Amino acid sequence: MTSEFDSNVYRRRQHTPWARMNIAAFMADAMYRSNKDGITQHVALYLSYRPEVSTRKWWTIEWYGEDQERHDASAQDLDLCLFRAAEIDLRVSEKIKIKSQDQP
Numbered sequence: 001m002t003s004e005f006d007s008n009v010y011r012r013r014q015h016t017p018w019a020r021m022n023i024a025a026f027m028a029d030a031m032y033r034s035n036k037d038g039i040t041q042h043v044a045l046y047l048s049y050r051p052e053v054s055t056r057k058w059w060t061i062e063w064y065g066e067d068q069e070r071h072d073a074s075a076q077d078l079d080l081c082l083f084r085a086a087e088i089d090l091r092v093s094e095k096i097k098i099k100s101q102d103q104p
Contacts, residue, residue, distance in 0.1 A: 009080070015078075026061075029101050030064070045094075046060040048060070055076045066096050073087075
């Protein structure tokens with residue numbers, strides 16, 4: 001992750017301190033948006049033991065974006081993991097939108 005990316009995630013979380021990510025909604029939305037041409041794409045959430053972090057937990061979410069490429073985000077806190085995933089997904093959506101506007 002770049003410092004710009006983490007700064008954007010931090011600002012998004014600070015801007016809405018009362019908001020929490022909805023894991024079921026994110027996963028369902030990612031699954032439906034990536035399901036193009038009848039190809040079923042999977043969205044997966046993993047929890048791994050990681051002794052070097054303070055919580056001993058490491059969350060990872062994997063999904064296929066609108067660009068049909070695999071993306072993943074991870075963190076020791078589930079909420080942070082989901083905010084990172086949302087930031088990645090929003091960037092992908094923006095790139096697709098810009099790309100479609102550039103094409104005649």
